[in-house]
Amino acid sequence: MRQNNEVILTMERVSFRYSPGTPFERLALIDIALRVMRGERVAVVGQTGSGKSTLAGLCNGILKPSDGNVTVFGMDTRGDAKIQKQLRAKVGHVMQNPEDQLFEQYVGDDVAFGPLKLGLTLDEARERARSAMAAVGLDFTEKDTPIYTLSRGRKRLVAIAGILAMEPELLILDEPTSGLDPLTAKSLLDSLSAMCEEKGTTLLLITHQLSEVLQLANRVIVMDHGKISRDGDPEAIFLAAEELPFGLDVPDEVIMAKRLQAAGVRIERKDWNAEGFAATMANSLLNREVKDGKLTKLE
Numbered sequence: 001m002r003q004n005n006e007v008i009l010t011m012e013r014v015s016f017r018y019s020p021g022t023p024f025e026r027l028a029l030i031d032i033a034l035r036v037m038r039g040e041r042v043a044v045v046g047q048t049g050s051g052k053s054t055l056a057g058l059c060n061g062i063l064k065p066s067d068g069n070v071t072v073f074g075m076d077t078r079g080d081a082k083i084q085k086q087l088r089a090k091v092g093h094v095m096q097n098p099e100d101q102l103f104e105q106y107v108g109d110d111v112a113f114g115p116l117k118l119g120l121t122l123d124e125a126r127e128r129a130r131s132a133m134a135a136v137g138l139d140f141t142e143k144d145t146p147i148y149t150l151s152r153g154r155k156r157l158v159a160i161a162g163i164l165a166m167e168p169e170l171l172i173l174d175e176p177t178s179g180l181d182p183l184t185a186k187s188l189l190d191s192l193s194a195m196c197e198e199k200g201t202t203l204l205l206i207t208h209q210l211s212e213v214l215q216l217a218n219r220v221i222v223m224d225h226g227k228i229s230r231d232g233d234p235e236a237i238f239l240a241a242e243e244l245p246f247g248l249d250v251p252d253e254v255i256m257a258k259r260l261q262a263a264g265v266r267i268e269r270k271d272w273n274a275e276g277f278a279a280t281m282a283n284s285l286l287n288r289e290v291k292d293g294k295l296t297k298l299e
């Protein structure tokens, strides 16, 4: 994983209020401090309403902090129109609702819209659209499909392709797999993972699925009522999962790893899968026996 010491995103004492000064005022983020380095893959998890999408919106300047500062690639997100343009070019944000960002009538036009806006030629934009569509598993012939005929899941894939086509340095995905079947979801994440690796893209992935965190992220932030309640290594945080805010489903592989560790069998993070569990257990049984439900070393 490419990663260096360049800080690309900073939040300092950031709070965010929706509809300030109205009866609908709502404090969505409270005193957030965050630093993201280039090349990191950060997952943001937490219950519905904990502030994940608001946090994402602050990262590319769609939302401005009510208090504190947000700096992205050295630019204050409160900056002028020129800065906003530069932010849009470097920060790609796939919103939670794909309908919020699809404007064109046909798939191809929508995916090529961003690259054209960046000033690329028609041919270049077409190439960008082609490879972005491939990356999300859409056939290029679908470029001529009217968007309104697509399911919500496929609209989401089009929205993701439209952002990938701009080749952002920071890619923010707000629940990208919701509405997708498990197989499509997994292949999308695999493909995004390969793309981030290849291009050195920094990733901020918002998700409900802790197993997606294990698949994709090297850092996890747990949001709870507008605050960051945990920030660190996914393995360590999930192994202490009973302390996590209510409402997060701990993935089976974490439960399994935890049970094995409690039984005295060490299992590395890379082996948290069916093959790894089987091999680890087989190996440990060669050297141990089960006594009173516990594994003990053979004399």
Ligand SMILES: Nc1ncnc2c1ncn2[C@@H]1O[C@H](COP(=O)(O)OP(=O)(O)O)[C@@H](O)[C@H]1O
Pocket: 018, 019, 024, 026, 027, 028, 046, 047, 048, 049, 050, 051, 052, 053, 054, 055
């Ligand atoms: N447009 C809005 N106007 C008013 N309140 C909002 C708006 N969007 C979100 N909120 C509120 O802000 C809080 C955080 O919401 P959000 O960031 O969408 O959380 P999450 O993405 O974790 O579900 C919630 O209490 C939500 O009801």
Ligand SMILES: [Mg+2]
Pocket: 052, 053, 054, 096, 174
């Ligand atoms: Mg949300």
